[in-house]
Amino acid sequence: MQTIRGFRDILPEKISLWQKVEKEATHLFKSFGFKEIRIPIIEKTQLFARSIGEVTDIVEKEMYTFEDRKGDKLTLRPEATASIVRSYIQHKMYATDPIRKFYMVGPMFRRERPQKGRYRQFYQIDAEIFGVESAYVDSQLIFLLNQLFKRLGLTGLSAHINSLGCPECRPSFQKVLLDFIESKKDMLCENCLRRMDKNPLRILDCKIENCRNAIAHAPATLDHLCNECSDHFNTVKKALETQGVDFIVDKSLVRGLDYYTRTAWEIQTTTLGAQSAVAGGGRYDGLVKELGGPQTPAIGFAIGFDRLVEVMEQIDKIPEPLPLDLFIISLGDTAMEKGYHWSCELNQKGIRTEIDFRGKSLKALMKRADKLAARYVLIAGENELIENAIILRNMNTKEQVSLSMEDMIPELIKIFKK
Numbered sequence: 001m002q003t004i005r006g007f008r009d010i011l012p013e014k015i016s017l018w019q020k021v022e023k024e025a026t027h028l029f030k031s032f033g034f035k036e037i038r039i040p041i042i043e044k045t046q047l048f049a050r051s052i053g054e055v056t057d058i059v060e061k062e063m064y065t066f067e068d069r070k071g072d073k074l075t076l077r078p079e080a081t082a083s084i085v086r087s088y089i090q091h092k093m094y095a096t097d098p099i100r101k102f103y104m105v106g107p108m109f110r111r112e113r114p115q116k117g118r119y120r121q122f123y124q125i126d127a128e129i130f131g132v133e134s135a136y137v138d139s140q141l142i143f144l145l146n147q148l149f150k151r152l153g154l155t156g157l158s159a160h161i162n163s164l165g166c167p168e169c170r171p172s173f174q175k176v177l178l179d180f181i182e183s184k185k186d187m188l189c190e191n192c193l194r195r196m197d198k199n200p201l202r203i204l205d206c207k208i209e210n211c212r213n214a215i216a217h218a219p220a221t222l223d224h225l226c227n228e229c230s231d232h233f234n235t236v237k238k239a240l241e242t243q244g245v246d247f248i249v250d251k252s253l254v255r256g257l258d259y260y261t262r263t264a265w266e267i268q269t270t271t272l273g274a275q276s277a278v279a280g281g282g283r284y285d286g287l288v289k290e291l292g293g294p295q296t297p298a299i300g301f302a303i304g305f306d307r308l309v310e311v312m313e314q315i316d317k318i319p320e321p322l323p324l325d326l327f328i329i330s331l332g333d334t335a336m337e338k339g340y341h342w343s344c345e346l347n348q349k350g351i352r353t354e355i356d357f358r359g360k361s362l363k364a365l366m367k368r369a370d371k372l373a374a375r376y377v378l379i380a381g382e383n384e385l386i387e388n389a390i391i392l393r394n395m396n397t398k399e400q401v402s403l404s405m406e407d408m409i410p411e412l413i414k415i416f417k418k
């Protein structure tokens, strides 16, 4: 049996970088006032179709959708924002305190073509803020990402930012865009032609080379913003500048989800080949209302956890696991029983202790202690029990001392808690 294409195991040898990133991220989120939220892995298909947009790659081609036994259409979550918005509305959070900050870490599912940095089950670290319209929040989130990457020691990342406008300025932009696209019709793929009527903005996100060439000089939302959106974007830029966050204004950045309004951004790296986006986010001021809640401004981002770890693997050594403190060698049935109790007690005290229950010889078990790189070995055979003198061997210096059973545990705690 093998994993399904695009799905993979993250093995224990690799996990410490994942843990390091998650620890750093959650620590930072907490200092910015975010609270953890956990959301289901499966939701009604309609939730994603309505929020991400019917005419997007994710909804048209990439979702894992199935009917359950009752015929309900369900989908493995391809992203977290839609579910968090659903939760915000379902629990009427807006009524008690409309301003909420959430983070979550977990797997997402998209049936994309797998390659390095692109998987069908991948992980995201996600943060969302509800209830604040101010442009300072946009900058604050980009600042937060910048801080996180700095703390992880990453360089060579750049923040690309753009403004996608709002329902006020978008219709007139769409007209200008459609006029332009009409003149390039011959060069566009079938998918783009189909999207012309339904969702022309998506054409700007097509990955096919011919289409990319055709739209290279397409009009940009940034040049067609209303005054409010323009002021908003200027404030974001200024606030980033004053905090010393480098950014690139990227007029061609549109992101692959329909719900974005105003500021959208991506953190890109040059070191991952085609899969250059390590994180992406944006404002979605219309989504809470669209899904049945009151008008509530909101904004968020998702970090591609797999990609972030891949970038870190290029610069960071996988941290060494902590060494084993003690390996217990119990020879004979009575010693095995004693050893079992000692190991339980020491593990409970937080001392990294292992015992081998297979009844192997002293020689075999010393080899095992070496393999596990144990700092100390405790040797208890029939004689040691009769004489109440258990041997403690320092594997580094090869020195041995004997301990009475009464003093042994406190003695060991003293050694290891130093």
Ligand code: AMP
Pocket (backbone or CB within 6 Å): 079, 110, 112, 117, 118, 119, 120, 121, 122, 123, 124, 256, 277, 278, 279, 280, 281, 302, 303, 304, 305, 306, 307
């Ligand atoms: P999105 O939810 O599309 O805005 O993506 C946010 C981030 O998730 C991207 O910048 C990527 O780093 C990561 N990501 C998206 N799709 C995948 C995938 N199929 N495999 C790995 N990472 C992904």
